[in-house]
Amino acid sequence: MSDLIKVQNLFKEYTNGEVVTPVLHDLSFVIKSGEFVSIMGPSGSGKSTLMHILGFLDKLSQGKYFFNGKDVSKLSEDELAELRLSQVGFVFQQFNLLPKTTVLDNVKLPLLYLELPDSERVARAKQAIQAVGLERRELYLSNQLSGGEKQRVAIARALVNNPELIFADEPTGNLDSSSGEQVMKILYHLNVKEGHTIVLVTHETYTAEHAQRILRLKDGRLISDELVPEEVRRRALSNDLK
Amino acid sequence: MEIRSILKLAANNLLKSRLRSFLTMFGLIIGIGSVVLIISVGAGAQSLILSQVNKLGSDLIGILPGAADEKGPPATVFGIQVKTLINDDVKAIKDDSRTKHIIAVSGYTRGMEQITYQNRKITGGVFLGVSANFQQIENFVLSEGRFFTSEEEGSLARVVVLGSEAAEELFQGDNPLGKNIKIGRHSFRVIGVFEPRGTVAFTNQDKQVFIPLTTAQRIMLGWHHLSFIRARVDNENNVPETIEGIKEVLREQHNIDKDQEDDFNVRSAAQALDILKSITNGFKFFLAAIAAISLLVGGIGIMNIMLVAVTERIKEIGLRKAVGATPHNIRNQFLIETLVITAAASILGIIGGICLSGIITLVVRGLDYDWVFVVSFTSIILAVCVGVIIGLIFGYYPARRAASLDPIEALRHE
Numbered sequence: 281m282s283d284l285i286k287v288q289n290l291f292k293e294y295t296n297g298e299v300v301t302p303v304l305h306d307l308s309f310v311i312k313s314g315e316f317v318s319i320m321g322p323s324g325s326g327k328s329t330l331m332h333i334l335g336f337l338d339k340l341s342q343g344k345y346f347f348n349g350k351d352v353s354k355l356s357e358d359e360l361a362e363l364r365l366s367q368v369g370f371v372f373q374q375f376n377l378l379p380k381t382t383v384l385d386n387v388k389l390p391l392l393y394l395e396l397p398d399s400e401r402v403a404r405a406k407q408a409i410q411a412v413g414l415e416r417r418e419l420y421l422s423n424q425l426s427g428g429e430k431q432r433v434a435i436a437r438a439l440v441n442n443p444e445l446i447f448a449d450e451p452t453g454n455l456d457s458s459s460g461e462q463v464m465k466i467l468y469h470l471n472v473k474e475g476h477t478i479v480l481v482t483h484e485t486y487t488a489e490h491a492q493r494i495l496r497l498k499d500g501r502l503i504s505d506e507l508v509p510e511e512v513r514r515r516a517l518s519n520d521l522k
Numbered sequence: 523m524e525i526r527s528i529l530k531l532a533a534n535n536l537l538k539s540r541l542r543s544f545l546t547m548f549g550l551i552i553g554i555g556s557v558v559l560i561i562s563v564g565a566g567a568q569s570l571i572l573s574q575v576n577k578l579g580s581d582l583i584g585i586l587p588g589a590a591d592e593k594g595p596p597a598t599v600f601g602i603q604v605k606t607l608i609n610d611d612v613k614a615i616k617d618d619s620r621t622k623h624i625i626a627v628s629g630y631t632r633g634m635e636q637i638t639y640q641n642r643k644i645t646g647g648v649f650l651g652v653s654a655n656f657q658q659i660e661n662f663v664l665s666e667g668r669f670f671t672s673e674e675e676g677s678l679a680r681v682v683v684l685g686s687e688a689a690e691e692l693f694q695g696d697n698p699l700g701k702n703i704k705i706g707r708h709s710f711r712v713i714g715v716f717e718p719r720g721t722v723a724f725t726n727q728d729k730q731v732f733i734p735l736t737t738a739q740r741i742m743l744g745w746h747h748l749s750f751i752r753a754r755v756d757n758e759n760n761v762p763e764t765i766e767g768i769k770e771v772l773r774e775q776h777n778i779d780k781d782q783e784d785d786f787n788v789r790s791a792a793q794a795l796d797i798l799k800s801i802t803n804g805f806k807f808f809l810a811a812i813a814a815i816s817l818l819v820g821g822i823g824i825m826n827i828m829l830v831a832v833t834e835r836i837k838e839i840g841l842r843k844a845v846g847a848t849p850h851n852i853r854n855q856f857l858i859e860t861l862v863i864t865a866a867a868s869i870l871g872i873i874g875g876i877c878l879s880g881i882i883t884l885v886v887r888g889l890d891y892d893w894v895f896v897v898s899f900t901s902i903i904l905a906v907c908v909g910v911i912i913g914l915i916f917g918y919y920p921a922r923r924a925a926s927l928d929p930i931e932a933l934r935h936e
Contacts, residue, residue, distance in 0.1 A: 337844060337929050358848045365846025376841045376933065380538065390845035392527050437845070 284348060284445065284477055285311040285334060291342035292329055292500075303329050305500040307343070311479065313444070316471040318480045318488035318508075321497035328449060330497065331481045335368050335447045336360040348444075365393055369438025373450035375430040377422040377437075383409060384418045387436045394441065408436040412466055428459025435466055439476075446470065449481045461519060464490050468517060489516040525858070532859035535831075536866070546827040547867035549820030550912065554871025554905045555878065556813035560806055561901035562879035566886070566893045567802045573892040575795045577722040579661065581758045582791050583624075583765060585611075585751040585772070589783050605747040606776065606785040609735075612653075612751055614775050620767035623760035626658035627753035631738050631745075635706035637731060639692040647688065648730045649705050651738025659754045662727075667699050667714030675734040678741060682710040686718040687728035705731065708741060721891055761790045817908060820867070821916040828860055828920035832927075839924050840932025853925035860917025861910065868909030872902055 292304035303326045311317050321327045332338035333345065336352065345352045347363065355363070369390075377386050387408050391401040409415055412432040417425065425433065431451060438446050448467060452460030468490055470476045482488050489512050496504040536543040588604035612629045615621050630652055637647035654672040656662070670681050682703065689698050689712075698712045710733060719727040739746060755764050765788045772786055789797075832839070839852055876897050883895040 332930050335844075358850070361843070361846050361848040361851075364844060370844050372933070376837065376844075378838055378841070389842070392531075393846050393848075393851055398527070441846075 282313050282348075283310050283346070284313040284315075285309075285479075286346040286349075287334075287343070288346075289343040290330075290333070290340050290345060292326070292333060292338075293341050303500050304333075304340075307502050309495060309502065309505060311477065313477055314471075314475055315493065316468070316478045316480070316491045318482060318491035318494045319497065320482060320485070320488045320494050322483055324499075325497040326500040327481050327483075327497050331447050331449055331479065334479065335370060336363045365390065366441065367444050369441070369443040369446045371431065371434050371438050371446065371448040371451045373453040375427075375434045375454070377430055377433055379423060381422055382419050383414060383422065383425070383433050383436075386422055386433055387440050389437060390441050404440055405436075408440040409433075411439060411470075412436045426459070427455050428462055431455060431459070431463050432466065435463065435470075439470070443476070445477045445479065447479050447481070450483070451480070452482075452484075452487055460487070465517075486516060489513060528855055528858045529862065531855065532862040535859060536862060542827065543863065543866075546823055547820075547863055547870065549816055549823045550864060550867035550909065551820070551871040551874060553813050553816035553818075553820050554868050554909055555875035556809055556816060557905045557908060558872050558875025558897065558901050559878050560809045560813060561904070562875065562895070562897050563809075563882055564802070564806050565896040565898065566879070566883060567805075568799070569894040570886070570891055571795060571798045571802065574722060575791050575798070577661070577720070578791045578794075579754070580791050581755045581761060582659070583753045583755060583761060583768065583788060584791075584794070585753070585768060585786055585788050587747070587750070587786055589785055589787065604785075605745070607748040607751060608746055609739075609748065611772055611775055612748070614771050615751070615753065615768055618767065618771045620770055621753075621764055622767075623755045623757065623764045624753045625756050626655045627751065628653035628656055628659055629735055629748035630750050630752060631735060631743060631747075632749040633738060633743050635742070637688065637692070637703060637705050639698075639701065639703040642692050642694070644688060644691055644729070647705070649682075649738065649742065650730050650732050651735040651742070652732055653735050656732065659752050662719060663717045664714050665717045666697075667712070669714055669732075670734050675736055678737050679734060680708060680710045680737060680741070681713045681734065683714040683716060683732045684712060685716055685728040685730045685732075687726070688731050689715045691729075703731075705733070706742065726890070761792070765790060817912060821912040824860060824863055824913070825916035825920060827863075828856060828917055829923070831859070832856065832920050832924045835924075836927065836932045836935045839927050840929045840935065843927070843929035844933060849925040852927075853921045856921035856924045857914070857917050860921065861913040864909040864913030864917075865906075868906050871909070872905050875901075875905070 287310070288308050290304055290307040291302070293300050293302045307330070319327045319330060329338065333340050340353060347367070352360075378389065384402070384405055387405040388401050391404060406415070406418070409418055412435050414429060414432055414436065417429060422430065422433065446467070451463050451467070455463065464487065467478055467480070471478045478491070480488065480491055488494050489508050491508060492513070493505070493507050495502060585607065587607040607629070609629055612627055615624065616627050630650060632651070633649050634646055635649060637644040637649070654670055654675045657669055664683070665686065667683070669683055670679060674681055682705070684692070684698060692698065692703060693701070698715060701712050702709050703712060704710070716728070721727065733742070753764070753768070755761050768788050769784065773784065776785055778784065842852060879897065880895060883893050886893040
């Protein structure tokens with residue numbers, strides 16, 4: 281498998297006036313295409329910032345980030361937007377659905393920025409909705425859904441332009457355990473069956489153990505990079521499948 | 523993202539908060555409506571003035587008492603009585619060689635009294651004292667009877683010729699000839715009735731009654747001066763020369779020194795037209811100022827509401843950016859949304875302006891004036907252009923602000 285993400289000596293700091301706050305310190309790692317990786321750490325460890333950088337929403341301060349072999353730090357804002365559009369999908373803790381908008385229109389949103397006939401957009405959105413098992417909710421408004429359903433809509437939205445990479449930032453953080461397990465099951469399925477690379481950001485060990493590999497951050501430093509033992513992973517998954 | 527999806531999105535967003543959208547548009551609707559109204563009413567007023575003055579005739583010269591600025595309205599318009607014109611002035615103008623192009627000239631005096639016949643009355647009726655040659659000066663045609671003679675004028679005869687409406691009100695279909703009516707306390711014998719003439723120079727000519735000038739001056743009013751003098755010239759082209767002639771004659775008559783100003787003013791119908799035009803132009807500028815202010819206020823209102831919309835939808839903007847919208851996409855979205863508001867406001871404003879202009883037309887026609895209802899294509903194009911320009915100017919800043927938002931900040935916004 282090829283290197284999808286390659287980070288070399290990545291530093292990130294925020295400057296507010298004269299105060300410089302270091303957030304990420306000298307990170308180097310590789311994520312291969314088709315991997316399911318968790319980024320773990322307590323709050324304030326910089327894991328969300330790292331995800332934003334990897335997802336082309338934020339820029340690094342120092343170091344190198346290669347995506348599919350391309351140096352991302354040299355790209356313009358429009359080129360970064362193009363990468364977000366075609367290569368990645370985001371699932372957020374807060375769902376971030378458009379209020380008072382149908383499930384279908386929410387899922388269609390990323391496709392509006394692609395040159396496509398509208399019928400094609402609808403077809404693709406319906407397909408993505410089917411993939412998360414919400415075809416009966418297509419015309420519901422976003423505020424008529426339960427938390428778990430909302431997160432599944434968000435996953436469908438992340439899927440709709442068939443990205444290489446899906447980022448999930450605490451996707452179960454606002455869900456009860458059974459909805460959370462359902463979401464994790466879908467993510468697992470997307471990784472195994474559909475071949476999407478998944479980067480999961482979480483502070484819960486249990487959730488992180490759904491991945492093949494866990495990167496642990498503390499105070500902006502990478503403190504460990506370990507594979508999840510197969511039996512641990514299976515236990516996490518079998519819970520979901522109950 | 524193609525225009526069609528953005529338009530749909532913009533329309534949806536506006537429909538989600540209908541009341542707010544409408545209130546936002548209101549200033550602009552008034553502004554755009556005023557633009558259409560000004561142009562439409564301006565054209566109507568122009569046609570009205572033209573028709574009023576043309577009825578007087580372009581070969582007519584009017585002399586009013588009192589000094590007046592050439593371009594401004596005469597003092598008598600403000601109800602000021604000026605006594606500088608007298609009967610001898612008329613005689614002097616008639617006899618002088620410098621005013622040889624004059625066919626007929628008459629002094630006029632005007633008064634108001636209750637006019638009664640039996641138990642019917644015209645309150646605040648206007649009587650006009652004129653010379654026997656009145657019909658040579660103005661285009662009044664008799665429908666029955668006759669006009670008074672110069673002998674009757676000389677002998678202070680109490681005879682009267684009625685305007686058509688005055689006759690109708692007093693006699694209601696009966697034959698008025700030979701009957702006696704009362705103007706104030708004095709009894710007058712009706713000898714003629716005029717055909718309807720309509721309004722001329724903004725006065726309803728048909729409600730007036732006409733009596734000999736001397737009778738009006740000595741019996742009714744008890745004064746010797748004239749309200750105004752009118753003279754008809756043989757040819758339109760001789761009007762300017764005759765005006766100068768009249769001025770010279772009257773200055774001699776009134777013993778005015780070279781360095782003193784005239785105590786009268788002479789105007790042709792064409793000049794009166796110019797004055798009326800300047801009055802309506804003033805009115806137009808006033809409306810234009812209102813329109814400009816409303817457009818500005820409307821534009822600011824739209825900018826304000828768009829800034830609110832950007833703040834309200836900050837999370838949506840963050841999300842759109844996260845799923846791949848470029849700053850360009852975001853800017854266009856908000857700009858087009860502003861344009862949709864201004865376009866809707868323009869359409870409503872145009873409709874409102876046309877309706878209002880239509881109502882004005884109905885009212886003015888109801889008052890028996892000639893008024894053309896014109897809504898020019900240019901005015902609509904102008905209104906739309908103004909709307910679009912306002913949308914672009916006042917929508918640009920909020921749109922740019924939305925486009926430059928940091929996606930992470932925007933997503934975190936609560």
